[in-house]
Amino acid sequence: MNTLQLAARNLVRNRRRTLTTLLAMIVGVVAVLIFGGYDRNIRLGLETDFVRGSGHLQIQHRDYFLFGSGNPAAYGIRDYTRLMQTLQADPQLAPLLxxxxxxxxxxxxxxxxxxxxxxxxxxxxxxxxxxxxxxxxxxxxxxxxxxxxxxxxxxxxxxxxxxxxxxxxxxxxxxxxxxxxxxxxxxxxxxxxxxxxxxxxxxxxxxxxxxxxxxxxxxxxxxxxxxxxxxxxxxxxxxxxxxxxxxxxxxxxxxxxxxxxxxxxxxxxxxxxxxRHSSDMPAARARLAQLLQGGSQPLVVQDFATLNPQYGQITGMFAAILGFVAVLIGAIVLFTVGNTMSMAVVERTVEIGTLRALGLRQAGIRRLFVSEGLLLGLGGALLGSLLALGLAWLINHSGLTWLPPGNSERIPLLVRVAGEYGMLLATAVGLIVLSVLSAWWPARRAARLDIVEALRHA
Amino acid sequence: MSAIEVIDLSRHYRLGSVDVPALRGVSLSIAANAFTVLSGPSGSGKSTLLNLLGGLDRPDSGHVVVAGQRLDTLDDNRLSDFRARHIGFVFQHFNLLPVLTARENVEYPLLLAGVAASERRRRAAELLDAVGLADRAANLPGQLSGGQRQRVAIARALALRPALVLADEPTANLDSHTGAAIIALMRDMQRQYQTCFVFSSHDAQLLAAADHAVLLRDGQLQAPAAVKEAA
Structure with missing residues (x-):
């Protein structure tokens, strides 16, 4: 019987409250993952759109981006065929292109x-x-x-x-x-x-x-x-x-x-x-900088995000909304778990006194309640992730479409949850950390209870 | 030979702005391997003294020595460890952990002491057998009667064979028949495990079974009396 097992049994003992708390966490995880999956799809969709339209990188005259719209012809690249051949023949760059x-x-x-x-x-x-x-x-x-x-x-x-x-x-x-x-x-x-x-x-x-x-x-x-x-x-x-x-x-x-x-x-x-891959951009830029250095023309490399400022604006807006949703849900989880743990501390005051009398240190009491928060977080993250995956599958197969800003054609409404291990992990870890943090304060209060007073608690 | 030395022990509580003395300069020795009862009317300081003997509370002045250790010199962690190793508790309301089975409740002090799992199981089985609950080992406290719960609590208190077992009104929540059985069991276990049992109680049956009685009134020690006199 270790602390985690004891914590698990305490959670099972209050099934209804545990389920209510878990439900709040699951709804939160699903909301974050579904919106996060939607945001992810938007981000990758925009990137794909821009990369298919104007590539990952562009070599331009140094002043073309800022002044070229006034007179594009004045900022041309001379001898561009030879430059293209040089790039395509470069042993470091060619495999990336x-x-x-x-x-x-x-x-x-x-x-x-x-x-x-x-x-x-x-x-x-x-x-x-x-x-x-x-x-x-x-x-x-x-x-x-x-x-x-x-x-x-x-x-x-x-x-x-x-x-x-x-x-x-x-x-x-x-x-x-x-x-x-x-x-x-x-x-x-x-x-x-x-x-x-x-x-x-x-x-x-x-x-x-x-x-x-x-x-x-x-x-x-x-x-x-x-x-x-x-x-x-x-x-x-x-x-x-x-x-x-x-x-x-x-x-x-x-x-x-x-x-x-x-x-x-x-x-x-x-x-x-x-x-070939967006992840190669830093390496490609670094090599291009070497190849263009010392050339007869003042050339620079611009990436698609710079060339298309709306990419940063749109993804930034979605990131802000996602952040707002995550903070809101985080606050709800924080208070829900904190409330659950606080109620548990009050209800189990005599039990806390007994454990302390039997020789469990204050740290042991803290560990017990924090473990309960940890298990709630793990359960909420796991169940929430599974539900979000199922819901995402349903949405992706529902045939819904939407018209993104700047697009001329409707595209499928998709949410990317499956395979987005980073997002899944970040959400799960975030929830678990929040859950543990929420349990920390009630756990600290439980650990500092006066033993005699706790044993007398009615 | 004494298991406990109490030196000039005082403890006051504050009720609002009123200072309430619970114990006033109590000094006494409690014999090892004996059945000692703290007796006195309500508010006489029995529970306060028991709490101080068990290291659950700290005195305002004076000190307690248990098994050669001055409790006031220990910080909270060391005091917790000391309780785990040397003191067993039996409570009026049994205070078993409701999510643990009878066996697991008995094992719990052994777990705190770091005893290996196989040894824990062996000792818990032995103790449950000794208190007559071998067949109830897998039951949760909610599935046991009051008397059975107190038996489990006694087994738990003795799990580490402590120098001292403290029992606060152990028969107060039991009917007289069950209470008598519990007293007999504790007496039997005290002899079997060669340990020191200290009770706080009004129970005449318990007073009659005790080797020594300590009488308290208004937080002060009355003259120690022989068991029969106290009864």
């Missing part, structure tokens, strides 16, 4: 001159093969990810994909079959007028001719001179965020380079690096 692909960003004005409308846009020139490779990444085995290739796949060199907002403003909804695309009530006469010099720029036939959807993209060349490309719009894609949806134009890298650099040596805005 999954995809290395360049992108070129540009600012410009897109016009549908047939309709007499134009708007400023932010274009991105991409390598279709590289982009499709990026879309294969699913290190966290996320469910419900879109499996289709990028819309530019297999298209003509002058093809483009625009945001639905761009299509709407350029009045291309009908030919691009964009749903829910209202027409403006009345166009401003002044706004409709296209300057004659711009209207004269396109050489090709206007949009909708020959059954094709065509726009003209005017951009500044790196040298400062204007250049125009006639693009065939193959699709309008919802970008999730309106601000982006209203300006997005995606085109082939070679087309973008032709537009920005003309006959000059082409450059890119960034080299996108996707790693």
């Amino acid at each position: 999954q995809v290395v692909t360049p992108v070129l960003d540009l600012g410009g004005i897109a016009g549908n001159f047939a309709a007499g409308v134009s708007r400023t846009v932010y274009g991105r020139g991409v390598d279709v093969v590289g982009q499709n490779q990026l879309k294969q990444w699913n290190d966290y085995r996320m469910v419900g990810l879109p499996q289709r290739s990028v819309a530019l796949t297999g298209t003509a060199p002058n093809a483009a994909v625009v945001g639905t907002g761009v299509a709407r403003v350029l009045q291309l909804c009908t030919p691009l079959q964009v749903k829910d695309c209202p027409q403006p009530l009345a166009a401003n006469e002044q706004g409709r007028a296209m300057p004659a010099d711009l209207a004269a720029l396109p050489v090709a036939a206007p949009a909708a001719n020959l059954g094709r959807v065509q726009i003209e993209l005017l951009a500044a060349r790196a040298s400062g001179a204007p250049n125009v490309a006639s693009l065939q719009v193959v699709k309008a894609e919802q970008q999730g965020v309106k601000a982006l949806d209203d300006i997005s134009v995606q085109l082939h890298l070679t087309q973008a380079q032709q537009l920005v650099y003309g006959q000059d040596t082409p450059q890119v805005s960034a080299i996108v690096l996707q790693l």
Whole structure:
């Protein structure tokens, strides 16, 4: 009969109270684990989304991230092909890499001159093969990810994909079959007028001719001179965020380079690096820093969290909510177990006096009550974890979906509890520690009871 | 030869702002291997003296020597260890641990003393057999009668063969027939285990069975009397 066995029997002796306390702990554990699993899924889902879109790391000109949006062409990476080859051939870095692909960003004005409308846009020139490779990444085995290739796949060199907002403003909804695309009530006469010099720029036939959807993209060349490309719009894609949806134009890298650099040596805005595993980021960054050091260009490495500040904002918000929930539940557990132990001390005052009379030290009394708290914590953690696993399985198989902020498509509502050993362990340990702490004060009070008074207790 | 020496022992309690003397300068010797009863009316200081003899309470002045050890020199841990090793207790309300079986209750002092499991079981079985409860070893206290519980308590008090067994009104919660049986058992066990039994009691049967009686009144010792006189 050791202390733990005695503690277990004392808990069983007050079945109803023990079960009530356990129930409070189980509900708490389930709430924390389910919300934690949801938070975990959001976090990994966001990471997956960003990594599939823009890689883990990007090599950019030192000032591109802060100043590049004003004039992307001015911060290009020269001789990028050789740099990419160097990275892919590096014996330390190569095993970590999954995809290395360049992108070129540009600012410009897109016009549908047939309709007499134009708007400023932010274009991105991409390598279709590289982009499709990026879309294969699913290190966290996320469910419900879109499996289709990028819309530019297999298209003509002058093809483009625009945001639905761009299509709407350029009045291309009908030919691009964009749903829910209202027409403006009345166009401003002044706004409709296209300057004659711009209207004269396109050489090709206007949009909708020959059954094709065509726009003209005017951009500044790196040298400062204007250049125009006639693009065939193959699709309008919802970008999730309106601000982006209203300006997005995606085109082939070679087309973008032709537009920005003309006959000059082409450059890119960034080299996108996707790693096999996110956990390799520190090692990859360290090696990249070595490889880029002393180069002829001032290049830096940015990670996906820096490039996409909303990642930190969203995960931070969820972490704060989870923290709040955990603190709230922790407080409930603290008071529930503390109350249970305090009642036990009062009810077992004579027993405490007897144990002390028989020679049990104060520390032995403390150990006994703390052990009861420990067993309650262990039981609550175990049962709560099992219930959370079962509930998570039910939720994951219920077919529920949701539309995350910034997404254009609904995704399955999932909670990641199974396999999240860190979260399960942290929750269990947290609960056990809280339970032991809750029992500590009543245990201390029990240990310090006056023996004679305790034996006299009615 | 004395098992206990009590030297000029005083103990006061405070009831609000009132100082209540429970014991006033009591000095006495209690013989080893004897059956000694502390007697006196309610409030005479019997239980207070018993608590001080057992190291459950500390005196305001004076001291107690049990088995050659001055109890006032021991800190709480050492005093606990001393109680575990040298003093057995029998309580008026039996005070068995309700979640332990009869055998486990008897084993408990042995567990505190660090006795090996096999030896604990052997000694507990032997003691339960000695108090006539061998067939009740697996019963919880709630499944035993008052007399049986007190038998288990006596077995528990003797588990470590202590120098001293203190019993506070051990028959007060028993009917006279059961009380007589318990007194006979304790007397028998005292002789068998060669230990010193000290009781506080009003029970005439117990006084009649005692070797020595210590009479207390108003916290002071009355003249020690022979058993027959006290009875």
